Amino acid sequence: xxxxDILIIGAGPTGLFAVFEAGLLQLKCHLIDALPQAGGQxxxxxxxxxxxxxxxxxxxxAGDLVDNLMEQIKPFQPAFTLGERAETIEKQADGTFVVxxxxxxxHNAPVVAIAGGLGSFEPRKPLLENLSEYEDNGVSYMIKDPxxxxxxxxxxxxxxxxxxxxxxxxxxVASEVTLVHRRNEFRGALDSVEKVQNLKNQxxxxxxxxxxxxxxxxxxxxxxxxxxxxxxxAEDITLEVDNFIPLFGLSPKLGPIADWxxxxxxxxxxxxxxxxxxxxxxxxxxxDVNTYPGKLKLILCGFHEATLMCQSAYQRIFPDKKYxxxxxxxxGINGFDGSKKEAxxxxxxxxx
Amino acid sequence: MSDIKIKITDRDGVRHxxxxxxxxxxxxxxVVRSYELAPEGTIGICGGMAMxxxxxxxxxxxxxxxxxxxxxxxxxxEAFNVRENSRLGCQLHITESMDGxxxxxxxxxx
Numbered sequence: 001x002x003x004x005d006i007l008i009i010g011a012g013p014t015g016l017f018a019v020f021e022a023g024l025l026q027l028k029c030h031l032i033d034a035l036p037q038a039g040g041q042x043x044x045x046x047x048x049x050x051x052x053x054x055x056x057x058x059x060x061x062a063g064d065l066v067d068n069l070m071e072q073i074k075p076f077q078p079a080f081t082l083g084e085r086a087e088t089i090e091k092q093a094d095g096t097f098v099v100x101x102x103x104x105x106x107h108n109a110p111v112v113a114i115a116g117g118l119g120s121f122e123p124r125k126p127l128l129e130n131l132s133e134y135e136d137n138g139v140s141y142m143i144k145d146p147x148x149x150x151x152x153x154x155x156x157x158x159x160x161x162x163x164x165x166x167x168x169x170x171x172x173v174a175s176e177v178t179l180v181h182r183r184n185e186f187r188g189a190l191d192s193v194e195k196v197q198n199l200k201n202q203x204x205x206x207x208x209x210x211x212x213x214x215x216x217x218x219x220x221x222x223x224x225x226x227x228x229x230x231x232x233x234a235e236d237i238t239l240e241v242d243n244f245i246p247l248f249g250l251s252p253k254l255g256p257i258a259d260w261x262x263x264x265x266x267x268x269x270x271x272x273x274x275x276x277x278x279x280x281x282x283x284x285x286x287x288d289v290n291t292y293p294g295k296l297k298l299i300l301c302g303f304h305e306a307t308l309m310c311q312s313a314y315q316r317i318f319p320d321k322k323y324x325x326x327x328x329x330x331x332g333i334n335g336f337d338g339s340k341k342e343a344x345x346x347x348x349x350x351x352x
Numbered sequence: 353m354s355d356i357k358i359k360i361t362d363r364d365g366v367r368h369x370x371x372x373x374x375x376x377x378x379x380x381x382x383v384v385r386s387y388e389l390a391p392e393g394t395i396g397i398c399g400g401m402a403m404x405x406x407x408x409x410x411x412x413x414x415x416x417x418x419x420x421x422x423x424x425x426x427x428x429x430e431a432f433n434v435r436e437n438s439r440l441g442c443q444l445h446i447t448e449s450m451d452g453x454x455x456x457x458x459x460x461x462x
Contacts, residue, residue, distance in 0.1 A: 045403050118397055124461060127432050159429055187426035248430050251404060251461060252397060267393025 004030035004079070006313055007099055007109035009086045009257070012040020014287030014302030015115035016069040016078075021310040023076030024328065027317065028336065030107060031078055032099065034085040034120035035250075039066035041117055044250065055300060065299075075335025081105050085120045087256045089283070097282065111282055111313040114269060115306070116289040118252035126157065126246045130216055138222025139244045149243060151175045155225055157213050158247035159183065164192040166247065171204045178206040178239060180213055180227055216244065257289075265291050275312030276305045282316060284309045356451035361412075362389045363457050372446045380455065381407035381441035394460050400442035405431030407441035408458035415453050417444060433458050
């Protein structure tokens, strides 16, 4: 069981900044995120896009903002459970909470802060009738262990970076890689597009564009897919494969959090703006995942909410301790790793 | 202040005729949200960057709309339920030439 002071669900900018504010109060944080990396939407959807309304940054790329936040919170040694989705929450007799992920990892904390943004990112699934029959029987939406595809015949569908990158990677692993995309154009890093072009020229990737997977066949296990190249269904081709990997990106879903007994309005969690606590004492919601009168889904608002949440969490964890706010310029940063940052002392020297 | 009329059929098949301002730097996705014709969290998820297809709509009238950008083309190529007349609402900037536009919201991707 992982134990921490504040368990943060969602490692986007708001969740990451909460680690900093908690750290100033000497509270430790652990973050859970369904994505395999920190940063939430900023890393997953638009890392290369600029943001212009972060105070003090006339322009910052979303990916750089995440890198900066990771650097800023480093002294407070946040721990992460990544690639796992928070599934259930149970209140314990001592008033603390146990949050369990879809992989069974358990976390225990007196305070839970949901910074889940728009929800956990789930793979977008193509609309194929019998798709679910083949899930884990040849169909998967993300590649966890590439070795699974060693010497297999694999078909990948999609036109973005992940479809390109995995086609390139699996060209060295699988016995046969086919990439199917609805158009001839791909949206990915130029470098990846060129690599796929080269592999195609070498006959190591079988490229089918424009094309679309329209059917799946097999007895219990995927054996072949139907690929439509034209509007005429009679001309569909059948390709024998062991694995089908649709990579159509991810879309956020509020998911299991919606069943945690929290008051929900407009797909968001209702909070009290005093401290961003939900209707369940000890569970807070900050950033895009919450709603209240006047709510704006802005990163800068998430930072503010995270700050007030930490103050309230501190009071909750240490009801009897006296506390006054101290500016970082005055108090410096005392990292849990023993590091110390502080304002340089003024030089007192006589002028003669 | 100049408003235009837009007819929007929501995901339940209900038709709405709404006034859309041309001087507020709004796009069609934002108009739909401002009238709450689709629940929050089911439309405009990426905020209007053509990086999700939650604002996909079908254009029913024969208005001359601006060409799709590469980003919009690429997103629609990966979206589901795409038809010939599919557009991303977030990429349709409201202008006076859109007066009388008729659109239908594409189903939510589940």
